Amino acid sequence: MSQPTAIALDAMGGDHAPAMVIAGAALAAKRHPSLQFHIYGDEGKLRPLVARHAALESAKLYHTTEIIPDDMKPSVALRQGKRSSMRMAIDAVKEGAAQGVVSAGNTGALMAISKFVLGLLPGIDRPAITSLLPTMPGRCVVLDLGANLECGPDNLVQFAIMGALIARVELGLEEPRIALLNIGSEEMKGHDEIRTAAAILRDTPAPGRFIGYVEADEVQLGRADVVVTDGFTGNIALKTLEGTARLAAGFLRQALQSSLSARLGALLAGGALARLRQRIDPRAYNGAMLVGLQGVCVKSHGGTDARGFANAIGVAAQLVEGALNPRIHAEFARLYGVPGGPGVAALTDMS
Amino acid sequence: MSQPTAIALDAMGGDHAPAMVIAGAALAAKRHPSLQFHIYGDEGKLRPLVARHAALESAKLYHTTEIIPDDMKPSVALRQGKRSSMRMAIDAVKEGAAQGVVSAGNTGALMAISKFVLGLLPGIDRPAITSLLPTMPGRCVVLDLGANLECGPDNLVQFAIMGALIARVELGLEEPRIALLNIGSEEMKGHDEIRTAAAILRDTPAPGRFIGYVEADEVQLGRADVVVTDGFTGNIALKTLEGTARLAAGFLRQALQSSLSARLGALLAGGALARLRQRIDPRAYNGAMLVGLQGVCVKSHGGTDARGFANAIGVAAQLVEGALNPRIHAEFARLYGVPGGPGVAALTDMS
Numbered sequence: 107m108s109q110p111t112a113i114a115l116d117a118m119g120g121d122h123a124p125a126m127v128i129a130g131a132a133l134a135a136k137r138h139p140s141l142q143f144h145i146y147g148d149e150g151k152l153r154p155l156v157a158r159h160a161a162l163e164s165a166k167l168y169h170t171t172e173i174i175p176d177d178m179k180p181s182v183a184l185r186q187g188k189r190s191s192m193r194m195a196i197d198a199v200k201e202g203a204a205q206g207v208v209s210a211g212n213t214g215a216l217m218a219i220s221k222f223v224l225g226l227l228p229g230i231d232r233p234a235i236t237s238l239l240p241t242m243p244g245r246c247v248v249l250d251l252g253a254n255l256e257c258g259p260d261n262l263v264q265f266a267i268m269g270a271l272i273a274r275v276e277l278g279l280e281e282p283r284i285a286l287l288n289i290g291s292e293e294m295k296g297h298d299e300i301r302t303a304a305a306i307l308r309d310t311p312a313p314g315r316f317i318g319y320v321e322a323d324e325v326q327l328g329r330a331d332v333v334v335t336d337g338f339t340g341n342i343a344l345k346t347l348e349g350t351a352r353l354a355a356g357f358l359r360q361a362l363q364s365s366l367s368a369r370l371g372a373l374l375a376g377g378a379l380a381r382l383r384q385r386i387d388p389r390a391y392n393g394a395m396l397v398g399l400q401g402v403c404v405k406s407h408g409g410t411d412a413r414g415f416a417n418a419i420g421v422a423a424q425l426v427e428g429a430l431n432p433r434i435h436a437e438f439a440r441l442y443g444v445p446g447g448p449g450v451a452a453l454t455d456m457s
Numbered sequence: 458m459s460q461p462t463a464i465a466l467d468a469m470g471g472d473h474a475p476a477m478v479i480a481g482a483a484l485a486a487k488r489h490p491s492l493q494f495h496i497y498g499d500e501g502k503l504r505p506l507v508a509r510h511a512a513l514e515s516a517k518l519y520h521t522t523e524i525i526p527d528d529m530k531p532s533v534a535l536r537q538g539k540r541s542s543m544r545m546a547i548d549a550v551k552e553g554a555a556q557g558v559v560s561a562g563n564t565g566a567l568m569a570i571s572k573f574v575l576g577l578l579p580g581i582d583r584p585a586i587t588s589l590l591p592t593m594p595g596r597c598v599v600l601d602l603g604a605n606l607e608c609g610p611d612n613l614v615q616f617a618i619m620g621a622l623i624a625r626v627e628l629g630l631e632e633p634r635i636a637l638l639n640i641g642s643e644e645m646k647g648h649d650e651i652r653t654a655a656a657i658l659r660d661t662p663a664p665g666r667f668i669g670y671v672e673a674d675e676v677q678l679g680r681a682d683v684v685v686t687d688g689f690t691g692n693i694a695l696k697t698l699e700g701t702a703r704l705a706a707g708f709l710r711q712a713l714q715s716s717l718s719a720r721l722g723a724l725l726a727g728g729a730l731a732r733l734r735q736r737i738d739p740r741a742y743n744g745a746m747l748v749g750l751q752g753v754c755v756k757s758h759g760g761t762d763a764r765g766f767a768n769a770i771g772v773a774a775q776l777v778e779g780a781l782n783p784r785i786h787a788e789f790a791r792l793y794g795v796p797g798g799p800g801v802a803a804l805t806d807m808s
Contacts, residue, residue, distance in 0.1 A: 349676060354702060371721075
């Protein structure tokens with residue numbers, strides 16, 4: 107990419123903002139020198155933080171003291187947060203000053219505002235939250251992780267197509283294996299929505315290979331590259347994964363402190379255990395994508411640190427530089443004849 | 458208990474049946490000397506297996522060569538499997554020869570046949586599958602794990618009450634904390650069914666304390682003793698837990714083999730790691746209860762071994778000896794005025 111990629115940052119969202127956001131941006135700037143940052147927040151607080159990092163020399167600051175609190179309802183945030191750091195960062199994408207936005211703030215507000223401001227891509231009825239989750243052989247794209255409580259078959263099919271394109275951009279897989287999350291592999295199992303979505307996907311020349319259903323314990327085995335589900339189920343699966351990983355880590359910690367020889371063993375295996383921690387470090391998986399919008403929007407975990415936030419910025423940069431949205435637009439045009447090329451997509455609102 | 462507890466065993470269900478079933482029964486007989494077994498299956502195969510174990514001297518064998526295959530549809534199993542080992546074991550409970558049945562066979566068939574043969578307890582509209590899942594501080598009861606794809610508010614409330622009584626019997630908790638699994642703690646989140654169930658539970662003097670919603674990552678922290686959800690969501694959560702636990706174990710195994718010092722460390726920590734494996738051993742959690750039926754019915758994992766099957770038998774024995782079904786009957790009578798005492802319950806069908 108010769109053009110620099112501009113990313114707008116909500117500097118005031120997240121438990122440890124704004125220090126964590128600025129440190130994360132500096133880390134990301136070192137990893138991706140082509141990035142340019144537009145940073146929204148309290149300039150009095152931001153300027154001394156930014157001044158510490160040479161990598162942020164070219165970053166632009168935009169002052170506002172308004173913040174959307176974590177407990178504010180999305181509808182209220184939408185009405186009252188027009189001068190908030192989150193809203194201004196999203197507006198920057200709408201106005202073309204940036205191609206992507208990253209926030210560690212209020213998830214519901216971020217979804218509501220970005221959907222309202224950016225609008226949906228042509229052919230998409232609802233946006234989805236997605237993330238790359240760890241599997242035995244690598245990673246897989248799972249969506250929706252919580253944007254939509256209930257999803258019809260059409261939503262699931264749209265998620266499948268978007269998910270496959272994300273797998274192409276983020277995982278480099280040309281023909282990702284697409285599956286619907288279900289509780290059994292038999293035809294008779296699962297909700298009507300899932301069965302209908304399966305029937306549609308079998309007849310859709312999606313950008314990948316539809317392999318049918320996967321059960322939740324097959325996901326971590328790497329049976330599929332794209333796992334599609336409704337937002338309620340996806341959120342339950344995500345949180346169960348997080349909770350179980352913490353439980354396993356806690357059990358391991360207790361075991362390795364349970365005797366002198368265990369403590370000695372843990373000391374000897376220290377390097378390997380540190381690499382294990384790194385491998386399952388939630389910060390490495392930080393950065394949930396809101397897909398289906400006319401603009402790249404990434405949600406960072408609110409409790410993350412600079413390293414996690416830098417990773418979320420990396421996800422946004424990869425989606426922009428990998429041209430996810432033009433790909434989604436072109437794919438839906440190919441499949442369903444949505445008019446206009448990728449260039450026109452930004453101007454068309456068929457939602 | 459002065460009366461021996463009689464348990465009917467489907468000797469022909471499960472990947473390693475009948476050898477695994479007989480070895481499991483022998484193990485269970487040693488642990489619970491008060492148990493008496495009625496064993497259903499191919500006598501020619503069973504007799505030499507039983508003869509190996511002095512603990513099974515008093516076991517009674519009932520001959521049949523019919524087996525319900527794992528891939529048989531429940532409706533077909535119900536019609537065609539009348540002389541199958543599974544059906545005969547369930548019939549034994551109906552006829553009063555046994556108080557509980559354990560099978561490692563076809564889950565769908567076991568649910569359909571036991572529901573048809575045993576019938577529902579008064580006040581229960583649908584049975585649920587439940588199990589004790591590991592948490593940081595101990596265990597919790599989670600239901601439904603897959604018997605009902607969709608559940609109305611009344612089903613969820615019934616599951617909550619039954620789950621609380623299971624927590625009393627299995628975990629010894631007089632006032633278990635009951636929670637509904639949801640994707641957020643705010644009132645506005647979650648399906649209508651969940652919100653309505655929460656409203657009902659707030660007004661129900663259930664045998665425990667209703668604490669509202671829990672998210673899936675709070676379950677493993679031990680936030681609740683009874684976690685209530687529909688069968689689709691519960692099955693996704695259970696399978697995600699299983700898959701993530703296997704993923705964590707796989708990552709740990711790889712890490713501990715990644716270098717010489719790691720291998721040495723693993724050797725030194727060997728005892729502690731063995732205890733860890735024991736703590737998360739799926740066999741120790743084996744034995745899913747089908748609750749809400751007029752009889753105790755426990756489903757063992759199909760792939761388990763003798764130790765796992767013995768554990769499933771232990772679960773059945775505990776439900777019988779802890780008088781779960783009379784407790785459910787009495788509780789629903791207390792809450793909703795279902796007529797008749799526990800003694801009459803077996804004769805009353807108000808489903």
